[in-house]
Amino acid sequence: xxxxxxxxxxxxxxxxCGILLQVLDGELVGVLPQKNHPINRGALCIKGWNSWxxxxxxxxxxTPLMKENGEFKPVSWDEALTFIxxxxxxxxxxxxxxxxxxxxxxxxxxxxxxxxxKFTRAVLGTNNIDHCARLCHASTVTGLVGSFGSGAMTxxxxxxxxxxxxxxxxSNTIEQHPLIGSWLLEAKEKGxxxxxxxxxxIPMVKFADIYLQFKPGTDVAWLNAFMNIIIQEGLEDKKxxxxxxxxxxxxxxxxxxxxxELAEKISGxxxxxxxxxxxxxxxxxxxxxxxxxxxxxxxxxxDNVQSVANLAMLTGNVGRxxxxxxxxxxxxxxQGACDVGGxxxxxxxxxxxxxxxxxxxxxxxxxxxxxxxxxxxVVEILNGVDEGKINGIFIIGENPMLSDPDINHVKEAxxxxxxxxxxxxFMSETAELADVVLxxxxxxxxxxxFTGTDRRVQKSSKAIEPVGESRADWEIICDIARRMGAKxxxxxxxxxxxxxxxxxxxxxxxxxxERLGSNGGLxxxxxxxxxxxxxxxxSGKFTKGKxxxxxxxxxxxxxxxxxxxxxxxxxxxxxxxxxxGTMTRRTPVLANEVKxxxxxxxxxxxxxxxxxxxxxxxxxxRRGEIEIAAQVTExxxxxxxxxxxxxxxxxxxxxxxxxxxxxxKIPELKVCSARVEKIPV
Amino acid sequence: MNEQLREVxxxxxxxxxxxxxxxxxxxxxxxxxxxxSKEDDLSSMVHSxxxxxxxxxxxxxxxxxxxxxxxxxxGCDERILIELAxxxxxxxxNIVLVGIACTEEDAKDCLCETPFPTKIDIGEKVEGxxxxxxxxxxxxxxxxERFDYWMGQFDKCMKxxxxxxxxxxxxxxxxxxxxxxxxxxxxxxxxxPSFHLIRAYHSxxxxxxxxxxxxxxxxxxxxxxxxxxIRKDVEDMFGxxxxxxxxxxxxxxxxxxxxx
Numbered sequence: 011x012x013x014x015x016x017x018x019x020x021x022x023x024x025x026x027c028g029i030l031l032q033v034l035d036g037e038l039v040g041v042l043p044q045k046n047h048p049i050n051r052g053a054l055c056i057k058g059w060n061s062w063x064x065x066x067x068x069x070x071x072x073t074p075l076m077k078e079n080g081e082f083k084p085v086s087w088d089e090a091l092t093f094i095x096x097x098x099x100x101x102x103x104x105x106x107x108x109x110x111x112x113x114x115x116x117x118x119x120x121x122x123x124x125x126x127x128k129f130t131r132a133v134l135g136t137n138n139i140d141h142c143a144r145l146c147h148a149s150t151v152t153g154l155v156g157s158f159g160s161g162a163m164t165x166x167x168x169x170x171x172x173x174x175x176x177x178x179x180x181s182n183t184i185e186q187h188p189l190i191g192s193w194l195l196e197a198k199e200k201g202x203x204x205x206x207x208x209x210x211x212i213p214m215v216k217f218a219d220i221y222l223q224f225k226p227g228t229d230v231a232w233l234n235a236f237m238n239i240i241i242q243e244g245l246e247d248k249k250x251x252x253x254x255x256x257x258x259x260x261x262x263x264x265x266x267x268x269x270x271e272l273a274e275k276i277s278g279x280x281x282x283x284x285x286x287x288x289x290x291x292x293x294x295x296x297x298x299x300x301x302x303x304x305x306x307x308x309x310x311x312x313d314n315v316q317s318v319a320n321l322a323m324l325t326g327n328v329g330r331x332x333x334x335x336x337x338x339x340x341x342x343x344x345q346g347a348c349d350v351g352g353x354x355x356x357x358x359x360x361x362x363x364x365x366x367x368x369x370x371x372x373x374x375x376x377x378x379x380x381x382x383x384x385x386x387x388v389v390e391i392l393n394g395v396d397e398g399k400i401n402g403i404f405i406i407g408e409n410p411m412l413s414d415p416d417i418n419h420v421k422e423a424x425x426x427x428x429x430x431x432x433x434x435x436f437m438s439e440t441a442e443l444a445d446v447v448l449x450x451x452x453x454x455x456x457x458x459x460f461t462g463t464d465r466r467v468q469k470s471s472k473a474i475e476p477v478g479e480s481r482a483d484w485e486i487i488c489d490i491a492r493r494m495g496a497k498x499x500x501x502x503x504x505x506x507x508x509x510x511x512x513x514x515x516x517x518x519x520x521x522x523x524e525r526l527g528s529n530g531g532l533x534x535x536x537x538x539x540x541x542x543x544x545x546x547x548x549s550g551k552f553t554k555g556k557x558x559x560x561x562x563x564x565x566x567x568x569x570x571x572x573x574x575x576x577x578x579x580x581x582x583x584x585x586x587x588x589x590x591g592t593m594t595r596r597t598p599v600l601a602n603e604v605k606x607x608x609x610x611x612x613x614x615x616x617x618x619x620x621x622x623x624x625x626x627x628x629x630x631x632r633r634g635e636i637e638i639a640a641q642v643t644e645x646x647x648x649x650x651x652x653x654x655x656x657x658x659x660x661x662x663x664x665x666x667x668x669x670x671x672x673x674x675k676i677p678e679l680k681v682c683s684a685r686v687e688k689i690p691v
Numbered sequence: 692m693n694e695q696l697r698e699v700x701x702x703x704x705x706x707x708x709x710x711x712x713x714x715x716x717x718x719x720x721x722x723x724x725x726x727x728s729k730e731d732d733l734s735s736m737v738h739s740x741x742x743x744x745x746x747x748x749x750x751x752x753x754x755x756x757x758x759x760x761x762x763x764x765x766g767c768d769e770r771i772l773i774e775l776a777x778x779x780x781x782x783x784x785n786i787v788l789v790g791i792a793c794t795e796e797d798a799k800d801c802l803c804e805t806p807f808p809t810k811i812d813i814g815e816k817v818e819g820x821x822x823x824x825x826x827x828x829x830x831x832x833x834x835x836e837r838f839d840y841w842m843g844q845f846d847k848c849m850k851x852x853x854x855x856x857x858x859x860x861x862x863x864x865x866x867x868x869x870x871x872x873x874x875x876x877x878x879x880x881x882x883x884p885s886f887h888l889i890r891a892y893h894s895x896x897x898x899x900x901x902x903x904x905x906x907x908x909x910x911x912x913x914x915x916x917x918x919x920x921i922r923k924d925v926e927d928m929f930g931x932x933x934x935x936x937x938x939x940x941x942x943x944x945x946x947x948x949x950x951x
Binding site: 055469530 | 711713718720721722725743758846851852853876877908911
């Protein structure tokens with residue numbers, strides 16, 4: 011007879027809410043919110059409250075599976091791992107290390123992602139490692155590193171209540187980061203003003219002092235005009251610009267051409283409202299900017315991010331409490347997966363693989379020769395299959411068959427491999443295509459750390475034993491590494507892995523499991539064992555020294571509406587589901603709230619096509635077509651449609667455009683041209 | 692107070708009055724409900740912040756109906772257990788209460804009328820709070836103002852169901868708030884007035900004023916104020932006092948029985 015509450019971190023979004031897993035006699039029976047937690051303070055969203063439900067779902071993978079004549083058959087761990095180790099070695103010898111690629115997971119712990127990237131670099135011998143951060147905030151990392159020297163959210167979540175004005179653009183905060191939404195609602199009650207700039211009338215619009223609805227893909231145009239107005243009004247922070255930044259004259263020249271009239275023409279935002287908003291933000295003592303996928307998922311993603319950074323520097327809103335550039339990260343550990351090196355161009359702690367000093371440092375630490383050229387990114391890896399450059403892919407806890415742009419192409423690529431291994435907790439659409447499927451333990455079944463959106467590293471404890479024969483991801487990868495004859499994978503616990511990670515990654519340098527505890531953890535950078543962590547970045551000095559203004563010109567999206575495909579399609583998520591639905595669609599309450607997908611369209615567009623609310627329609631793009639129910643709503647602009655990407659039966663990503671931002675390689679998931687048609691009876 | 696608590700619990704174990712004790716545990720900075728056995732080190736046992744311990748006790752008792760369980764309770768927890776007993780969710784015969792009197796600060800935080808259990812083992816009884824400024828403020832509004840006030844509050848709702856999940860006396864296996872017939876599914880904020888008024892109605896004969904719903908609300912909706920105002924009507928109309936007598940039948944149950 012045993013009952014306990016095990017402190018853990020919610021496995022859904024990047025808020026980093028503290029949960030208590032309720033365990034009765036070794037069985038997971040419920041969740042309670044942690045009451046004294048610094049982020050969620052005793053509350054949770056509907057996903058958090060139900061985050062225990064999928065753990066014991068009957069569909070959990072419980073044994074390794076290998077495909078034989080097109081059918082999966084259960085095999086022993088020994089057989090599966092021996093096969094994988096031999097096959098990986100064979101491909102590596104036959105076509106070279108760079109013919110292999112690994113997708114790490116923003117759902118795995120920091121320790122696991124550290125092991126995954128170490129395995130990729132030190133054992134497979136390639137830097138071809140990436141993960142879904144490429145699809146969400148690659149442009150944030152690239153953009154903010156260029157502007158500030160660090161690619162992370164500058165300030166911490168609880169500081170939002172101290173802001174005077176918050177500019178929220180391309181972030182549906184209440185639905186996607188509900189417990190950050192909770193802080194914003196509190197800020198609102200305390201008098202903070204909100205400017206919401208979004209193509210859709212999202213729930214936050216109700217609380218906006220100024221709402222600017224604009225045409226997707228025109229971010230740089232309105233942001234440049236916004237800055238131009240601030241400069242014209244003399245509201246720029248001259249002292250900050252003079253002391254802390256470089257390149258101001260170039261910025262001033264670049265934005266000078268963007269008059270409110272031009273911005274109105276391009277973006278559709280009425281010039282009077284843009285002027286009013288710019289004056290409001292420019293006059294604030296503490297101005298904070300929140301953004302998310304609406305800014306990042308464009309071929310101009312890096313430009314958009316750097317425009318946001320320009321605005322923050324122009325108004326002196328970096329390096330103080332309640333200010334900053336605050337990209338909200340999607341997955342519970344997407345920040346961490348980036349931090350610990352799950353990217354093709356950096357070792358743990360954002361140390362460039364192309365820098366010979368870093369190469370030497372990691373060669374010494376790991377006792378192997380390493381490659382000094384950056385690897386391929388997510389979409390490039392799949393394109394590499396077409397080009398015959400990639401022969402084997404190892405995917406951990408990702409579902410590109412639903413999450414990546416142009417799914418038909420993804421499927422073609424994944425079917426053309428010599429080896430596809432998928433390690434997951436459920437048989438995802440991607441796992442169906444694999445040669446070998448390995449059952450992983452869920453978050454509740456292992457110990458490790460997750461890094462929330464505000465750089466908060468928190469420890470999650472093991473609540474129950476792994477379901478079936480499933481094993482923790484780090485244990486599986488270490489086992490394969492040892493079978494391939496590698497040294498340096500003899501870990502006995504996650505805590506030991508954290509110690510190694512801390513020794514090679516200065517931003518995590520002071521972290522140990524003991525220090526992290528179970529009540530809010532520590533915010534990086536935390537360089538040594540006595541350091542208390544860092545609430546906000548760039549205090550007194552930017553990470554790179556002086557902040558760099560980037561003069562940026564507006565560029566149209568890759569695909570524009572035309573006669574054939576007259577509408578702009580944008581994609582996103584809902585409050586009640588998460589990403590590819592593998593967990594939320596197996597959670598009764600969530601599945602009941604929203605049963606399948608829909609396409610939001612404006613009544614004007616619906617009327618032109620004689621489409622009524624709820625009617626099944628065909629939506630097509632240059633990549634493919636889907637059938638989906640129409641949801642006719644005034645919450646969206648005429649000429650724009652929106653589809654949530656959670657649902658395999660009407661997958662938005664069949665339609666999306668894989669065109670990439672040349673700087674960060676993020677695909678343009680937020681804008682492509684599409685057509686809606688009635689389905690003939 | 693924690694030391695005193697541990698001593699009282701130690702005594703219960705020593706006298707074999709209970710097999711286990713449900714209380715709170717401080718673990719690496721995190722406080723959470725926990726079940727202690729006789730052999731366990733009690734030095735991690737603490738009494739604050741309060742958690743909806745009734746939910747935990749009911750869950751444990753369903754699996755172990757015959758085990759003598761000690762439960763560390765405050766005034767509201769005792770009222771919760773009484774309401775749960777009325778609805779066959781706990782068996783008070785197998786529960787030994789360890790009563791904690793709330794501090795003045797606790798009482799003010801909750802605007803609690805009865806911040807102490809029937810029998811106090813730990814702490815000193817403080818006077819209850821009988822005034823509620825929020826209710827007074829709302830009562831002075833005219834109907835249009837009141838409507839606007841509540842609509843403004845409900846507009847913030849994120850439909851997390853936290854008010855349901857955190858409520859120790861919300862016990863229905865199938866919650867009708869999840870049914871599309873009553874509250875259109877998938878909408879944010881949830882449909883007005885059904886979501887909030889159905890829940891308020893359901894709370895009228897079982898809400899013990901423990902504040903768990905309001906504390907679990909990410910939108911900071913003053914749910915306790917709403918429930919208090921509605922509950923007052925039920926108290927006046929039916930003379931029913933929630934959480935005092937296990938033999939007193941709830942009016943929602945008796946009225947339904949009378950109507951057959």
